[in-house]
Amino acid sequence: MEHKIEASTSNIMPAQFARSLYYDMARIRQFENRVVTLVDDNEIAGVCHEYSGQEAVAVGICGALTTSDIVTSTHRGHGHTLAKGGDVGRMFAELLARTGGYNKGRGGSMHIADVGIGIFGANGIVGAGAPIACGAAHKFKAARENRVAVSFFGDGAINQGVLHEAMNLAAIWDLPVIFVCENNQYAISTPLKEVTILDPYVRAQSYGMPGVCVDGMDVEAVYHAALTATERARTGKGPTFIECQTYRYFGHYTGERHMKMNYRSQEEVDRWKLRDPIKIWAARMMESGLCAQEDIEAIDAEVNIEIDRGVEFARSSPPPNPAEALDCMYAVPYPNTPAWGVEP
Amino acid sequence: MRQLRFLQAMNEAYHQAMGADESVMIIGEDIRGGIRGETKGLHGAFGDLRVLDTPISEAAFTGFATGAALAGLRPIVQFQVPSLIYVAFDQLVNQAAKMRLMLGGQANLPITYTLMVSGSRGGNAGQHSDNPYPYLLHAGFKVVCPSNAYDAKGLMIQAIREDDPVVFIASAMSLPQKGPVPEEIYAVPFGCGDVKREGSDVTVIAIGHLVPEALAVAERLAQEKNISVEVWDPRSLLPLDREGLLKSVKKTGRVVIYDDTNRTCGFAAELSAIIGELAFSSLKAPIKRVTRADVPMPFNLALEAAVLPKPQQLEDAILAVRSYAHV
Known part of the structure; x- marks a missing residue:
């Protein structure tokens, strides 16, 4: 049941889908490159954990998901939301802590999420998304919905x-859960x-679930x-553990360069980086004739425009009003609940 | 009216809430077996997919409920002993309590956490005698602490209906107490304290299982010393019925807080601060707190008694604030 599988190249993939995998990876790479600039320019406060180098993991996994499937993401999560179809503008807006951000400026880089x-x-918190994915998966199973929950985590979570x-x-x-270990x-x-x-x-064996190890730099291998x-998962057979061998190009977080x-x-x-x-x-x-050099260049240019527009959207989005700092805590607030630090 | 024990009232609330809304589920350890009776009959009535017995994995089943809630269910998470929440603290404090704000309000988390046999039961020592609600209040959970069977059923129904995480404290000493409970489904709203006994000389704010003790002391003092004690039960600690609290405090001007949590940063400390800030000019005497001492519960029964707040201490405190006069 448990085996290491090599990079797969034998399966034929429609050209449009193959290009979409490239597009999604290029989008993450360019997004993160721009994040580094925005951090350096002090437009983004706090810390960012860039996904650069690991793009094939998020894109390969999410390539096998539908919109109604769910994932739990990590501190290094920009790539997950982008690969799941997140909007670049709303992502940047969150990083710039604006109201147009996915979390209305309440989450930031580490908690960016489009529910x-x-x-x-x-x-x-390392590993904390795993039980959350299980609970969502239980709902899918109980309601006989044909949906899957993916929990992303790093190698650091393996001893959590x-x-x-x-x-x-x-x-x-x-x-119906997939445990995805991004072993960077x-x-x-x-x-x-x-x-x-x-x-x-190998840990998967203890839980009686298939555990596989794939080349996490190969989007096709991850996808398969x-x-x-x-x-x-969709046929009711239960969870799988996928280890993706990968590498982060930057430090643990942006500031590590210094x-x-x-x-x-x-x-x-x-x-x-050679891989x-x-x-x-x-x-x-x-090589497979799925696209030509010009197609690649066209996608890169298209992504570049999308990134520029995203940053523009973010910059034009208003910051949150400090008078609303306690908003979003409860679905049902009460008088003085939540309370301010000083009596109004 | 029909009389039920607190525990039976909880069981009826579970059955009625699960019968009324099929998105309600319950998860925890030994739920099917129903080691005390509050979950009796649930598995037979609602089946494997809504009544889940877990392995000993408190962190995982707590996080599981968060995920289930995000996916549209209304989970009840039952902890068989309150101090088990410490094992699941990340999933409670960092995840469930913070998630809605961190998501910018994108999702609701309608989860009810039931803390069974809360407080001391005599001889259960350091890890089975806590009343951990101050930690949970600090983390921002809505917390209810019913003192009788009627409130237990009504607050449980409201907790399950509430679209936010709610902690339900089931005090060990309250579980066998009997009281009138209507058969139909009803909710006791949050943020509504209850004057359990009217009085004019001193306000005693009592929490959970200490409410019946406070009522007994009040009755004795009325008969023996002609002192009129008002007993106010907040019922929900967060949200807190400030209006009701201040109304009673302003009426009597003398306050004793009777609470079985630690003295330092316990719930009584918060109540004292609120009263001091908002009703200072009404106070005729300094507020007195009768609380648990700041140590883990010792095993020996005499030591346990020395650590817990007691009716005699409450009586002494009432007499002290009653006779207090500015020099």
Whole structure:
């Protein structure tokens, strides 16, 4: 049941879908590049955890999902919401803390989420989304809805207790859940190999669910693993664990560039970049005759315009009114509940 | 009217709420078995998909309810001992309590957390005797703490109907108490305190299982010392019925708070602050708090009694504020 699977190239994919995978990855890459600029220019406050390098994971997994499927996202979550179909303008607006943002400026980078397209929260606590995905999956199963819940988490979550509790619940109740471990090799600066004996996907065996390990730099491999997992989930057979071997190009967060951290060698970073998910996919599409160089360039240009427009939208969106700082806490507020810090 | 125990009133509320709305489900440990009776008959009536027995995984089943709520269900999460919430604290405090604001109001979280056998029961020692509502109030949960069977049923129905996370405190000492309970489904609204006994000399604000104790002390003082004590029960701690609270305080000008949570940053501390800020000019004496001491519950029964707030302490406090005069 448990096996490592190699990058898959044998399946024939419609050209339009192949290009959409490229488009989605290019969108994340350009989005994150712009995020770095906006952070440097102090237009974005706080910290951002860029998804660059891991695009094939979000896009490959979400490529196998429908709009009504849901995901729980992480602190490194921009890629998940974008891959699920999030709007670039509303994403930037959230990062700029504006009312036009998905969370009306109440969430920011770490909690950016569009519930309408099935993002059930982006979590600043490692592993915390896993049981949330299980609860949503239970509803889908109980209501006989043909929907799937995906929980994204990093290799850092693999030793977090609640993830294991959640995997157990999903397994005993055959829940339509896919556990996606984005193994980018480091929990901030701690190498996975120093804190874990076996590979993450092996843990799935303990819960009696299939555990697979795929090349997370290969969008096609991730997509096919996700398809198998969603089919299993949709036919009532229960959860799957997918480990995606990947790498983040930037530091743990934007500010890390300015700190002299040396937990990764430049040689290691360069080696992973040789297997860039976007370049690999562009090359493979061209080799297979799914598109030409001009098509790639056209998509890149289209994304560039979308990013520019998104930033423009964000900048024009008004900031929230401080008098409304307590809004959104409750669906049903009461007098003095929530209370201000000073009696009005 | 028909008399039910607090526990039976909870059971009836569960049955009626689940019967009225098929999105209501219940999850926790030993729910089907019904180790005390409050979940009796639920599994037979509503089946496996709405009555879920979990492994010992408090964090996971708490997060599970959050996900189920986001997907459109109205989960009841039952903790068989209140101190189990500490195992699930991230899922409660960082997730459920913060999620709506962090999402900018995109989703509601209609979840009811039932904390069974809250407080001390005699000899249950340090990890099974807590009344953890101050932590939950601090985190922003709506919290109800009914003191009798009627309020238990009505507040449970309202908790399940409320579109926000609500904590229902089921005090251990209240569970066997009997009282009149209507058969039909009814809700006790949040933010509405209740004058459980009218009086004019001193206001006693009592919480949960301490309300019957306060009523007994008030009765004795009326008969033995001709002191008229008003007993005010907030019923929901958040939202708090400030208007009702201040009305009673302004009437008597003398206040004793009787609460079984820690003295430091306990619920009595918050009530004292509110009264001090908003009714200072009405006060004829300093507020007195009769609370639990600031230590984990010791096992020995005499030590336990020394840590818990007691009727004698309440009586002494009432007499002290009653006779207090500015020098």
